[in-house]
Amino acid sequence: MSLDRSDVEQIAHLARLQIDAADIDSYSNSLNSILSLVDQMQATCTEGVDPLAHPLDAVQRLRRDEVTEPNQRDALQAVAPATEAGLFLVPKVIE
């Protein structure tokens, strides 16, 4: 299948990416050529094949439910764009 301008706009919205209107055609062309590359998969029969998520089929390791992290709020917020009183600041969400 082929993506048109509105598909690209919808995908960019889902991914929360601002794309310049002037660039949409070029994204749509390159996304279509990538999708036609990946569509080569569809010719292969994969019936009955188990999907592989981890090369060694490992499962999630568990640890004891203990506190292991010290509080590093100040160090971690030192690189934040905007903070106040230990909180991250964003534009007003609720009017």
Add this chain to the structure above:
Amino acid sequence: MFELTLAELARGLDNGDFSSTELTQAYLQRIKVLDGQYNTFITVTEEQALAQAKAADDARVAGNAGPLCGLPIAHKDLFCTQGVRTSSASKMLDNFVSPYDATIVSRLKNAGSVMLGKLNMDEFAMGSSNESSFYGAVRNPWNTDCVPGGSSGGSAAAVAARLTPAATGSDTGGSIRQPAALCGVTGIKPTYGRVSRYGMIAFASSLDQAGPMARTAEDCAMILNAMAGFDPLDSTSAERDTEDYTTALNQPLAGLKIGLPKEYFSAALDAGVAEQVRNAVAEFEKLGSTVKEVSLPNTELCIPAYYILAPAEASSNLSRFDGVRYGYRCDNPVDLEDLYKRSRGEGFGTEVKRRIMVGAYALSAGYYDAYYRKAQQIRRMIQQDFVNVLNEVDVIMGPTTPQPAFKLGEKSSDPVSMYMEDIFTLSLNLAGLPGISVPCGQTQGLPVGLQIIGNYFAESKLLNIAHQFQQATDWHTQIPAGVEV
């Protein structure tokens, strides 16, 4: 001293031929004078390097020198380094000073190494040419009109230009091995899970793996000794004992069974590359190995499967860059959605945005089975191909890349032609297998890489085979014309 390998530098330090401070100063000076031609460093950490060198010299006097004591290395700029900018070569993280060290950074620090700085790369490790860096392209020391490969292009070019004796890299689809091949250096991607991913800026978490890049297999073994091992901070770290990768280097290769996949020597392979790889295989026969043709029938499917799985994981991993907690934030956002969209739209480059969109599309409602699940099924078929062949032979050999280094700009406007660059490398990431690229010849004045693929956790065997090849050949000692030492 710029012609010395890491192992030779270690002996020089042990013998007192020079101090780590002298060595570090010499490399810092060399970077200052020469790196303008190659653009391999994003950040040079002169002050920290000299402090670490002095500490190493003191430790040596005190008799408690670690295994890499006083040896200079540099890190790809996606490994977090406390107090030092960690950019992933993106505008998004241009202002990001990491509050902590990646596990491999602290391990290499604890082994006594000296960090010269942070190396250029493709933005978020997405690329095969190092042209997508926010800090500009890296140039190949063998021909500065050519790309060094990617995404660890800064690492490979810095080692080739003798701006650092060794470097760290990361490999999600070939990002250690392909630039190693294009720049004539040695680089190993270990088995998935062998080296910790903690503090390595994530691209595709089920494929990402860090590894060393250096002039020789012996040097890679020394660095891998410090990097590898179980890490409770990485949820997919392999729970296995570490080993000393230097102990098996000198094992003879008599009786080694090598498989050559017929699919790797198709018409698409550059004739000069094919010839050099065949010569290298003949060298292994001289060393007592036997060679047989094998088949990896799903080779061509690895690119389509990879370009669903890697972008899908990337779109998820890169959703953390939201302009709120760290990294780039757009000016004057009108509301939260505008903050997210413009911070991400302005902070990410074109290829990164493209891959996020491919991934978001593949994971969106209604397409999951057709794309993501299908790709995961093909991933198992590709793994099964390797398992079958590695039951018959000890290792698989072939070209690392289908052609030598290409010109800057040659493929940058066509993502699909760029993706074909990784046809021989990304199947190993899908299968989780280790692979090493070793310089094995030249064509058109450019280096050619031989890829050696082994079974799970066979890093020691791969380094042994590469080391024996380097004892018998001198391709790894060639210095690019124009690189003065």
